[in-house]
Amino acid sequence: MTRTLPWRRVLGLALLGFLIIGFPYFNTMFEFMSGWPLIGWFLVPFRVFQAMRFGVWLVVLMGLNLLTGYNGQISLGYAAFVAIGAYVAAILMTQYGAHVIVAVLAAGAFTGVVGFLVGVPALRLSGPYLAIATLALVIAFPQVVKHDLVSDWTHASQGINFYEQGTPPLPPEILKDRVDNNQWLYYCAIVPAVIMTILAWNLTRSRIGRAFLAVRDTELGAGQMGVNVALYKMTAFGISSFYAGIGGALFVFTEAVLGPSTFDINISLTMLVMVVLGGLGSILGSIFAAAIMAWRADIVSEIVGVIPRGQEIRIDALRGAIYGGLLVIAIITGPWGLAGAVRRLPRIKDRLVAGKFRFPGVSGIVYPAVRPFLLRRLRGAKSADPSRRDGTEARDEPH
């Protein structure tokens, strides 16, 4: 039996593909829109660079989500693995002249093996003990990198300046006229990101992914069902580190300098925060997480920009408070992350239809005006939907 693709999904995928592939050209293609609100924001050439960062973060945070969200092992030291991947790739490219693809894959494989081995001692730990033990990795990392034994490779605290010591990937000859260097860098990050996302999507729907979830939800129960708990926990560490390694290698292109403190404790904590904000145990959540990670500074800047008399009240010192405050509000209002909020949209729809939804603030005044139209649409769509959950018509059966 062949699976038929609904035309909506095909259209959606085509649109997404066009968005991803065409993004570096949008600022010239849609130049006439650049003055428009909201859309204009995306048409600044700088966004292409940021979108590249988004791709890198997507790979990194997808890996962390596989470990923490799908397998339930909290890691505060994930940045250490990203840093290992970045160093391996940078050293291979600058000192051994390795090809970009070789370097990226080698970084992923090496970090994956390291992660798998770190997973062995992690088996004995859980909860905050595991969290602090992994934190140790990221705290100890700078001194390890700066140590004399390895400083020939890592250049100690000077770090590796990839753009001085190596050659960034350049577009091949035949594409030279159509793709400039920045656009090519964008593709170098976004193509692996898409591949890794599809891999993660498939992984989480496979035997391994289901085993991860089983181990997360009940370790004992999973063991009873014949899931090799130890092996799958180590595998989760290995796979997430593989993602970290690939992501770290991609970082080498986006960060000019790679040093011992490029991936510090701050970044490591922020990664976990973003994965929780995006949505644990969800591919969509990882995508949200990467988007917030890549644009978090811009979001805060936009808010700082609209606050009146910012200079007088020294608003710059309060950037951290705005960022942290948003984070606190987000966690309180959406405990399951952005992906959780999206997942609950159908339920909000149900409550709308039942007339139980309460609109906060100004929207409460607007709602009565659009209500008849909205209800007609929603109810019409609902009666055509065979998978109704509320069981309003199945009332006639005898008790």
Added chain:
Amino acid sequence: MAEFIQQVAIGLATGSIYALLALAIVLIYRSTEVVNFAQGEMAMLSTFIAWSFLNQFGYWQAFVLAIIAAAVLGGALERVLLRPVEEGPVLNPVILTIGLFTVLNSVALWLYGGDPKPFVAAPPFRGSALDVGPVVISRANVGVFCTAVVVMIILYALFNYTKIGLAMRGTALNRTAARLVGIRAGRMLTLGWALSAAVGAIAGMLAAPVLALSTNMMLAVILFAFAGAVLGGLTSPVGAILGGLSLGVIQNLAATYNPTSSPIDLPVAFLVIIAVLMIRPTGLLGKRTVRRV
């Protein structure tokens, strides 16, 4: 040998700052099972509050006022921010304290600026370094160490010989059962945060003369306090003191007797922690938890 004892003494001095903050972390973890990342920043902000009080009052008045302010701040944070996320996923309170960390740091920077402020030590611990046999040690460090011990004893008495301490232990052990025997569990949680914030404030005020009072004063300390708390066992106050002190000593010894040519104190300190956790997965004195399935 004298050199060795001297290094141990210096290690104990740094370790006692870790120990006090670790104690504060353990107090919160025991009652709410939340690892509080904002602990260091709460301590830092309380120390700044003490600093502003010092402009108007004597040392001890400012000391007490700052502790009260810290306790109110800690209790309010639990009540207003932590309570709503208690029911959700386990990671959420931790993420919230990370957010709080950023907020408090930024607010302190906004209120007090980035320059380090001078902060005096408590009157008995001012003046020249002490000469005890083979060891020379500064009075401020002796002060931190002694206070850590005193705070520990007070908390021990509070938890073991008072009714409210019993109620707090009961809440930590089993919240539902505590509610059933008539303990106001919510109030105990708030009290736990208030107490922990107060201990943190003491840690901050003792550490400030040694570290210099600035908004980044606690950034490094808090990580070692975590490590110390985990080393000793997150559920044990005695373990927190023990863990913090031994971490300070290990770190200092690894820095002194380093056979290689570049610093390795951090990797060594954390290798020790991981080694200990391998043998005792819940720390030196931590209780083994039996999980219900």
